[in-house]
Amino acid sequence: MTHPLHDLRLPGPTLVLVDDSDGLALDALRGIEDVPGVEPTVVPLSTLDGPRKGWGSVLVVAADRARLRRMASAVPLLGQCKAVACWLTDSPTPWVLVPRPEWPRLVHLAAREAGDRGVLTVARFASGARAQLVVMEMARQAAGPGDTTHGGVVVSYAGRPAAPGLDARSVLLPDVAGAGDAERDVPPDVVVARRGATSQQSVAEHHVIDRAPIVVTDPGPEPVDERVFNPIGFRKDWDHPVVDLSRIGRGPVTEGVVAAARAFQGVRLPADTRTADLLALAISGVPLVTEGVLDVAPPLAAALDAPVDLDDPLRREEHSLAVRRAAFDHHSTLAWRSALATRAGVRHVALPPVSALLSTKRPEMLDFALRQVARQRGAEVELVLAAHGFEPDRDAVRRALGDRPHQVLTFDQSDFFGDVLTAAARAASSEVLLKVDDDDWYSPDAVHDLLMARRFSGADVVGMPSEFVYLHRNEHRDALTVRRNHPSEIFARFVAGGTLLLDRGLLRSLGDFRRVRKFVDAQLLAGVEAAGGRIYRTHGLGYVLRRTGAGHTWERDDEEFRRPDIVASEWPGFQPSLALEADPLDMPDGGS
Template sequence: MTHPLHDLRLPGPTLVLVDDSDGLALDALRGIEDVPGIEPTVVPLSTLDGPRKGWGSVLVVAADRARLRRMASAVPLLGQCKAVACWLTDSPTPWVLVPRPEWPRLVHLAARETGDRGVLTVARFASGARAQLVVMEMARQAAGPGDTTHGGLVVSYAGRPAAPGLDARSVLLPDVAGAGDPARDVPPDVVVARRGGAPVEVAEHHVIDRAPTVVTDPGPEPVDERVFNPIGFRKDWDHPVVDLARLVDRVGPGPVTEGVVAAARAFQGVRLPADTRTADLLALAISGVPLVTEGVLDVAPPLAEALDAEVDLDDPLRREEHSLAVRRAAFDHHSTLAWRSALASRAGVRHVALPPVSALLPTKRPEMLDFALRQVARQRGAEVELVLAAHGFEPDRELVRRALGDRPHQVLTFDESAFFGDVLTAAAHAASSEVLLKVDDDDWYSPDAVHDLLMARRFSGADVVGMPSEFVYLHRSDLTVRRIHPSELFARFVAGGTLLLDRGLLRSLGDFRRVRRFVDAQLLAGVEAAGGRIYRTHGLGYVLRRTGAGHTWQRDDEEFRRPDIVASEWKGFRPSLALEADPLDMPDGGS
């Protein structure tokens, strides 16, 4: 049988690096010594105990991006070579490396599929490049743009491999005592050690003025949310619920990889036996794959509860609600972000998890103020400041304070003649957070709306995140329509009442444009023109209200009921269960 790398040519000798716990990668390497264009020396990471130099090329082999990112911190000094390649044996989509400016001149770059066995990226240089740094950059870029920082927590590992997720700065130590070495310029805050080891005292380190915290019971290994996430979730399906064993066999025997998740998108759900590996369960759960489980699972109680709920997977809406509940619980308790936050808490170290958000609420309608304040006050799972921009009226500040409780807020007032864009810009300037969210005064938001936007921002790495206006309540007709809006994908448009972006990006665009109407369209057009990425997450936590008046943009109700764009239509107010609508907020005539 022809080897997947049969047509690859690399200058020899070639160092082939592989994680010896990565069975899929090891299996794919069988026969590589017979490939005519490669002179390989296969070296498992666990055998490395120092620099490995003198190679003509380096080939890193991993099952998928998650395993590549995990092994990055274990790659030693490799010297210089003119070719560095990365073969992801069970990853479905090629990715292109963007060279760094300090590297030697790039003379050739290729990213392609390797037959029916994964994808390959090859970088060739005019002169020798530091292979270790190229490999680390490959691991960093493989998941696309996004947060690659450690959030302020420096972690080392003693006697065990690094946890999933990219942490290129983490140091692998032979033992716990090495964390206290006074010659170490960047000592760890936390040392994660192998379970069952004898207790070891770690010396106080002069840089951090304390001894690093040793953790031997960090709980289940986290799942890398930059790789395993809901991007690509399908509201429909081609096949019924499938057993995990059968699904994995279709892709190739082994653990759940990116390829397995991609294949699962075509199924109504995946049935997991009671002995499913926790890592496999978490990879599917955080990816939003609808799951049918049996038995007790070694996961956080909120995730176990979400998995145990009775769900009618034949109903597309109930199926998506189940997917959302499961992926949210998995993210909150088992993502690398949650795992590192828990370690930081044990060590008493600051850690940047989900950032605070300033919600910008412009309104011309005093009659909608109570309603709008309740939408902000009910938010959970996120730190939210409200910047109320009253446009043409003076709000009751005591009413605002009572409605928001201890939530931070600011109240700004503007003359009725002020441009809508100027009102929003002033609100953005007054905001205290680095992440801004534009909200509307008459739309419904679930208690998890801000959290879910931040979650999508984290896993997508997008510049702007928003929800679709998938659910629309038509007040005059007393109808709720669910439109055919694809979600969990990169797109050109999101609902204006859900725009989440960084303050720095807004400033670079010249703030909100000085316009009377269509301020959202101006912003999105500017982001797209600048090459920014816009991500549309789920639409279950947002309902657009159409009253026929008071909007800065006008559309007839019938436009929202066109058969070609409507998936479902109900009499009365019928949002998703994920909205958790408060009875106080039911519209007149709502059922």
């Protein structure tokens, strides 16, 4: 059998670095010594106790991007070499490395499939590059653009591997006592150690942080790397019925297994499924059929155990959303590190605060709009209310929002819509901004889910599709709820204007909201696209667009929303997704 790397040529000798707990990568390496273009020395990660130098090239082997990111946290100094390669044995999609400006001149770059076994990326340099830094950058870029920080909490590991998720600052220690070493310039806040490790008393107070690093021996299940395992690519339809996990994977759940699972109605897990495998599938949004779920957070166990009709595409997607949200909130690297920070008593930035920008010309819609903001959960939300042409009752606004922070601005009726939104954005206190509309419905988790998508996608702009549309009754028909067949959980060019989430800095770089009377959303999205920004469209279950036939800045014949080529379903009256958790107060009057 031909080896997947049979056509690879690397200057020797080649250090082949592999995590000895990565069974899939170890299996793929069989026969590497017979590849004619490689002079390999296979070194398991656990045997590295110091710098390894004198190599002509370095080949890092991991099953997928998640395992690459985890092992890169522990890669020591490797010296300089002219070629660095990364073979992901069970990853489905090649990825391209962007060289850093401080590296030597790049003379060759390849990203391709590795025969029938995964993908290969090779970088060759004109002179020696520091291999450790190249490997770390490969791990960082493999997950795409996005947040590569860890919110301020510094974690070390004693007598055990690093947790999933790339952490360039993590240090592997032989024992917990090393965390208090006075010579260490960047001491950890937390040391994660195996059960039975030396007690907290063995760690000395460190002069940099004026306390001893906290020792944690019971951090719970290992987190799942949400930058790799996430709902991107979720399918609303399926090609095949529910399948047993053993039919689509020959070992641990990898990116390749998740990609294969997308074609199935769901995946059935046996009672002895590893927690790590369950979490990877759950946070990826794969519909799951489980029994005897153990060792996961109660909200995730409840979501998995909830009855669901997988034959109904909408109920299936709602189940997927509930499961992936619970997995993210309790088992992502973000949640795991936040829990460690709480135990250590240090700051940790998890999901950032959001300022919701609400511009309205309709005082009659204000109470409704305020309720949509007040009901948000799982996120810190400030409201910046921009009353366009009227003076709102500020006491009523305060009562409606309770203790939620807010600001009230007023503008003349003649002011440009874009100028009103720009003023609201400049008054906002948060670095993340969300444009909301005054007449649309938002689920209690809408802001949370947009932030969740921002985290796992790394996109510059995140939004929802206007997948559910409520059409008020008119002289030709009764009221309808239309579900359109917009794909979701994809990178796209368009998202609903009432769900636009982006950073303040990006908005300012685009010149703020354009000075226009209408189509302000289209101007913003066009500017982001022209600048090369990435736009991500998450699920559409938590948002319903309202069309009354008049009073919209987006003027369009309501019947356009019912074109046969874009409609998936129609229901009489107001029938949103169950994920909306519609408040009876906000039901359309008489369903009209």
